[in-house]
Amino acid sequence: xxxxxxxxxxxxxxxxxxxxxxxxxxxxxxxxxxxxxxxxxxxxxxxxxxxxxxxxxxxxxxxxxxxxxxxxxxxxxxxxxxxxxxxxxxxxxxxxxxxxxxxxxxxxxxxxxxxxxxxxxxxxxxxxxxxxxxxxxxxxxxxxxxxxxxxxxxxxxxxxxxxxxxxxxxxxxxxxxxxxxxxxxxxxxxxxxxxxxxxxxxxxxxxxxxxxxxxxxxxxxxxxxxxxxxxxxxxxxxxxxxxxxxxxxxxxxxxxxxxxxxxxxxxxxxxxxxxxxxxxxxxxxxxxxxxxxxxxxxxxxxxxxxxxxxxxxxxxxxxxxxxxxxxxxxxxxxxxxxxxxxxxxx
Amino acid sequence: xxxxxxxxxxxxxxxxxxxxxxxxxxxxxxxxxxxxxxxxxxxxxxxxxxxxxxxxxxxxxxxxxxxxxxxxxxxxxxxxxxxxxxxxxxxxxxxxxxxxxxxxxxxxxxxxxxxxxxxxxxxxxxxxxxxxxxxxxxxxxxxxxxxxxxxxxxxxxxxxxxxxxxxxxxxxxxxxxxxxxxxxxxxxxxxxxxxxxxxxxxxxxxxxxxxxxxxxxxxxxxxxxxxxxxxxxxxxxxxxxxxxxxxxxxxxxxxxxxxxxxxxxxxxxxxxxxxxxxxxxxxxxxxxxxxxxxxxxxxxxxxxxxxxxxxxxxxxxxxxxxx
Numbered sequence: 001x002x003x004x005x006x007x008x009x010x011x012x013x014x015x016x017x018x019x020x021x022x023x024x025x026x027x028x029x030x031x032x033x034x035x036x037x038x039x040x041x042x043x044x045x046x047x048x049x050x051x052x053x054x055x056x057x058x059x060x061x062x063x064x065x066x067x068x069x070x071x072x073x074x075x076x077x078x079x080x081x082x083x084x085x086x087x088x089x090x091x092x093x094x095x096x097x098x099x100x101x102x103x104x105x106x107x108x109x110x111x112x113x114x115x116x117x118x119x120x121x122x123x124x125x126x127x128x129x130x131x132x133x134x135x136x137x138x139x140x141x142x143x144x145x146x147x148x149x150x151x152x153x154x155x156x157x158x159x160x161x162x163x164x165x166x167x168x169x170x171x172x173x174x175x176x177x178x179x180x181x182x183x184x185x186x187x188x189x190x191x192x193x194x195x196x197x198x199x200x201x202x203x204x205x206x207x208x209x210x211x212x213x214x215x216x217x218x219x220x221x222x223x224x225x226x227x228x229x230x231x232x233x234x235x236x237x238x239x240x241x242x243x244x245x246x247x248x249x250x251x252x253x254x255x256x257x258x259x260x261x262x263x264x265x266x267x268x269x270x271x272x273x274x275x276x277x278x279x280x281x282x283x284x285x286x287x288x289x290x291x292x293x294x295x296x297x298x299x300x301x302x303x304x305x306x307x308x309x310x311x312x313x314x315x316x317x318x319x320x321x322x323x324x325x326x327x328x329x330x331x332x333x334x335x336x337x338x339x340x341x342x343x344x345x346x
Numbered sequence: 347x348x349x350x351x352x353x354x355x356x357x358x359x360x361x362x363x364x365x366x367x368x369x370x371x372x373x374x375x376x377x378x379x380x381x382x383x384x385x386x387x388x389x390x391x392x393x394x395x396x397x398x399x400x401x402x403x404x405x406x407x408x409x410x411x412x413x414x415x416x417x418x419x420x421x422x423x424x425x426x427x428x429x430x431x432x433x434x435x436x437x438x439x440x441x442x443x444x445x446x447x448x449x450x451x452x453x454x455x456x457x458x459x460x461x462x463x464x465x466x467x468x469x470x471x472x473x474x475x476x477x478x479x480x481x482x483x484x485x486x487x488x489x490x491x492x493x494x495x496x497x498x499x500x501x502x503x504x505x506x507x508x509x510x511x512x513x514x515x516x517x518x519x520x521x522x523x524x525x526x527x528x529x530x531x532x533x534x535x536x537x538x539x540x541x542x543x544x545x546x547x548x549x550x551x552x553x554x555x556x557x558x559x560x561x562x563x564x565x566x567x568x569x570x571x572x573x574x575x576x577x578x579x580x581x582x583x584x585x586x587x588x589x590x591x592x593x594x595x596x597x598x599x600x601x602x603x604x605x606x607x608x609x610x611x612x613x614x615x616x617x618x619x620x621x622x623x624x625x626x627x628x629x630x631x632x633x634x635x636x637x638x639x640x641x642x643x644x645x646x647x648x649x650x651x652x653x654x655x656x657x658x659x660x661x662x663x664x665x666x667x668x669x
Contacts, residue, residue, distance in 0.1 A: 030558070031624050032468055063560065063591045138473035236379045238407045240564035242622050256582075256589050269589045272562070277580050291409055326399065326568055326620035328378045 001179045003194045004186035005165045014185050015042035015092075021181070022088035025059055027052045036091065049134045051095035051318055055248035059091060060102050060123055061109075063245075064269045067118060067255070072262040082118070086125035090178070096151040097142050097316040099130045101248030103154030107310050108251050127178050129168075130155030132201055139319030140208040141332050144217075147317060150202040160198050169194045208317070211332040212339055218313065220338035221303040225296070229337045234292035236327045241272035243298065243321035243329075249314050250298075252278075273297045299334055350393060350455065350522040358453070358521055359388055362425050368451060369422035372401045376476070377463055379404045393427060395477045395485055398460040398503055400432045400614045402439070402570040425451040427521075429460070431505065433514035434612035434647030435570040441652050442610075444573060447516075454514030456522035459498060459506035461485060464624070466501050477501075505615035505628070508532040515648065534636045536629055556596040558623040565617035565627050566603060571610050578602060604630040609638045609655030612647035641667075 006014060018024040024039045029046050033053040039045055069080040094102075106123065109116040133142075133149035142148060152158045156175035160167050168186055170176035179186055244250045254271035258264055271278055274295075279288040288294050306314030315331065322330040359371055363385065371382040374397040375390045382388050405426060413419060428436065433454065439445040461477045472489050480486035480495055487494045487501075510532070513524045540548060563579065566572045578586050579599070587602065588595045604627075611631040618628040638644050641664045644655050 032464075033624065138471070234409070235381050236404055238403065238564070238567040240567040240620070241560075241562035242564050242620070245560045245562045246622055254589060256585075258585070258588060258590070267590060269591060275563075324622035326564055326616075327404075328376075 001183055001186070001188045002170045002176055003168065003191045004179050004183070004188050005167045005193075006186050008161075008164055008166060010185055011166065012042040014182060015039065015045060017182060017185060018090050018092075022090065024090050024092060025056065026092040036093075045092070047093060049131065050136060050140075051098055051133065052093075053320075054246065055098050055101065055318070055320070056091045056094050056128075057098060057101050057105060057248040059089065060126060061105055061119065061251060062122075064267055065118065065122075066265050066267045069263065069265045070259075071264075086122055088127070089125050090127045090129060092129045094128050094130045094155065095133045095318075096130060096147060096149060096153070096155075097133070097140070097318040098248050099128055099154035100147055100151060100316045101154070101318070102128060104249045104306075104310065104312070104314060104316070105251055106154075127156045127174050128154065129157045129159060129175075129178075132158075132160050132198070132205070134201070134205055136206060136208045137319060137323070139323040140317060141211050141319055142317035143208050144211040144214065144332060144335075145313050145315050145317040146214050149205050149207065150198070158198075160194070160201050162197055162201075167194050167197050169198075212336050214313065216339050216342075217335040218303055218307055220335065220342045221300055223342055224338045225300070227296075227338060227341055229334060229341060230292040230296040232337075233295045233329055233334060234290070237274070237291055237295055237329060238326060239274050239276065239291055239294065240326065241274055242324045242326065243331075244272035244274055245270060246320040246324050248318060248320070249302070249316060273301070299331060302331075303335065352392070355393055355521060356388060356391060358519065359391060359425075360385065362451060362453065362519070363388065365451075367422050368425050369420055371425040371427070371453075372405060373427040373453075374399075374401075393455065395459070395461045395479060396463070397427075397429070398463055398619060400435060400568075400570055400616045401426050401428065402432050402435045402614075403568050403616055406439070406444075406570050406573055407567065421449075423449055423451045425453055427453045427455050428514045428517070429455055429457040430511040430513050430515065431457075431509060431612065431614045432570075433516055434511065435614045437515060437650045438571060438610055438612055438647040439573075440650035441646075442571075442654055447650070452514065452517045452519075454517030454520040456520070456524050457506075457509075457512045458482070458525070459502045459509070459512075461501050462503040463619070465503075469496075469501060503615060503619070505613060508613075511648075516650070534632060537633050537636050540629065540633070552597065552600075553593055555625050556600055557593045559591070559596040559600070559625060560623060561591050561596065561599065562622065564620040564622065565625075568616040568620040569603075569607070570614065570616065571607060571612075572603070600625075600627070600630060604634060607631055608634045609642075609644060610646050611635055 015024060019039065025036055026039050026045045027034050027048055028037050028039060028044045030037065034046055034048050035054045036052050036056040066082050068082050071078045071080060109119040130152060136149060152171060156172045157178060158169045158171055168179055170179045252271045252273060253268045255266065255268050257266050276286060276289065280286045288297060302314035322328065359382065362368055362371060373380050373382060373391050374393050376392050376394065376396045379399060379401055380390055382391060405424060436445060440447060458479065470489055474490060476488040478486045484495050484497055485501060487496050510528045512528065543551065587599050611634060613632060613635060615628055618626065621627055638655060642655060
């Protein structure tokens with residue numbers, strides 16, 4: 001089954017069935033925020049029709065994860081591999097920006113010369129069920145980075161809702177497998193029906209305003225390594241890690257060993273290029289000792305370095321960095337200012 | 347903030363810029379901090395009830411540029427527009443010898459309570475909006491051309507409810523109307539509520555809050571009084587606090603941070619304002635403020651010449667809690 005639909009009255013039945021078979025992750029209320037969390041009863045789910053306040057990427061690339069454990073025994077260290085078996089997990093309600101972000105993480109960790117085995121094992125246990133984003137937030141700018149509220153990139157299953165039904169389309173083998181597992185609840189329909197509904201819904205969407213021309217933005221980033229813009233932002237930035245830790249595509253990490261007695265573990269934990277200690281070298285030298293250089297690194301990593309290494313912009317326009325920045329520093333404004341600077345110098 | 351006419355503000359700041367001994371003015375543009383170095387930048391200045399953040403923290407976060415050989419440091423003053431609460435943090439820094447009074451030109455600003463950006467976001471969910479003073483009890487919120495009158499109680503920052511010193515306590519120039527010391531007493535109702543819980547409930551409460559912490563360290567960086575160059579968090583050998591983001595370590599982080607502010611915190615509310623995970627960090631600090639007040643009758647941030655509380659000893663200091 002590639003395409004199916006579900007009557008909305010039966011929605012909770014589907015969630016319950018997922019919970020019975022493994023783990024369901026979806027948006028739920030936590031204090032004042034709507035965040036992605038493990039769901040224990042279908043009633044907890046709060047559907048918002050947009051991205052959650054935090055990103056589901058944290059389930060694909062957790063903030064702290066153990067790589068292996070070690071133990072000192074007679075004759076030396078013994079390495080105990082971390083081979084925890086992850087239960088099948090389904091993340092429901094992933095917005096197009098976050099799905100795209102996860103596909104970027106996949107490129108970073110699963111493509112190229114080195115495949116991250118820990119990431120791979122975790123990633124394989126996860127099925128991503130995406131949505132069409134019908135209520136973008138005022139901070140959203142996905143349309144400025146070449147995406148749209150109805151993109152399907154990075155999703156295993158794409159869904160779209162009408163008044164009475166939820167339509168499902170399996171995109172990857174994993175997604176199709178999911179639909180087949182739940183074929184008792186989800187009835188199969190003709191693929192054209194899905195496409196028709198999808199087209200109608202997409203056309204009626206409110207699109208976030210395009211803030212800048214992406215081509216010009218990427219070009220400006222390539223040309224403005226030296227720019228007054230960085231200095232200006234650095235004057236009000238406080239070098240906290242909010243923009244990085246709220247970002248669904250930031251993927252830098254630090255590796256630490258910790259031991260107690262004769263046992264210990266090696267783990268990895270998110271790191272932030274905004275912290276001065278990020279590039280601090282053993283000699284005491286810090287190539288990014290100044291804040292302006294750190295601010296620049298985050299922007300150029302997404303709008304220049306990733307363009308060169310992955311062939312795509314590393315920003316998905318979710319707007320969380322600006323939304324949660326204590327000083328309201330906006331990445332779109334930075335790109336706009338760089339573009340202005342380039343055109344003023346010509 | 348109070349009804350300072352924008353024209354008066356701009357004119358006054360223009361005069362300040364002309365003094366010749368000013369390196370720059372640190373003020374507001376709505377929610378954002380704004381550095382004003384030139385008259386052109388002055389046109390963007392906008393001090394409103396949205397001026398929630400504490401500029402002292404931006405001032406303290408400034409980088410000191412490395413001087414080239416033969417270059418002398420820029421000794422010109424920085425001008426700051428300060429509310430009462432912000433001025434308290436500055437006074438505490440002076441008491442700790444971290445800031446020289448002569449290096450600053452302080453523009454005191456009368457304040458009638460600032461708006462909480464978080465509350466406003468929750469209520470309206472909009473980005474482009476403006477908040478102005480309407481009258482003593484209401485704000486005027488302009489959202490995409492529509493005007494709404496909102497009672498102060500709904501969107502005001504919680505710290506303003508217990509504010510006793512709305513006017514800057516030290517200044518070289520004062521703009522707006524002074525309101526004087528407020529006679530209301532801080533009853534610490536929020537702290538008492540937690541205190542009334544059982545030990546088990548309290549542990550559960552904080553564990554739940556700290557579980558969300560992502561250790562972005564915004565609360566540390568935004569705190570005007572967190573200025574250690576060598577922070578315990580950056581130390582790896584020995585590792586006092588693990589880099590692992592787990593609820594036990596998060597708890598240790600927050601307790602350490604709070605304890606370092608005992609007798610120093612002036613309740614400017616920056617830590618809670620910046621927290622992206624809505625952790626009630628202020629509550630922890632306020633517990634310490636309450637303890638310090640009850641045990642030592644001391645309040646930080648009122649006297650730039652006061653000796654730091656924990657560095658002094660008085661014969662009448664209470665000792666009943668020492669084992």
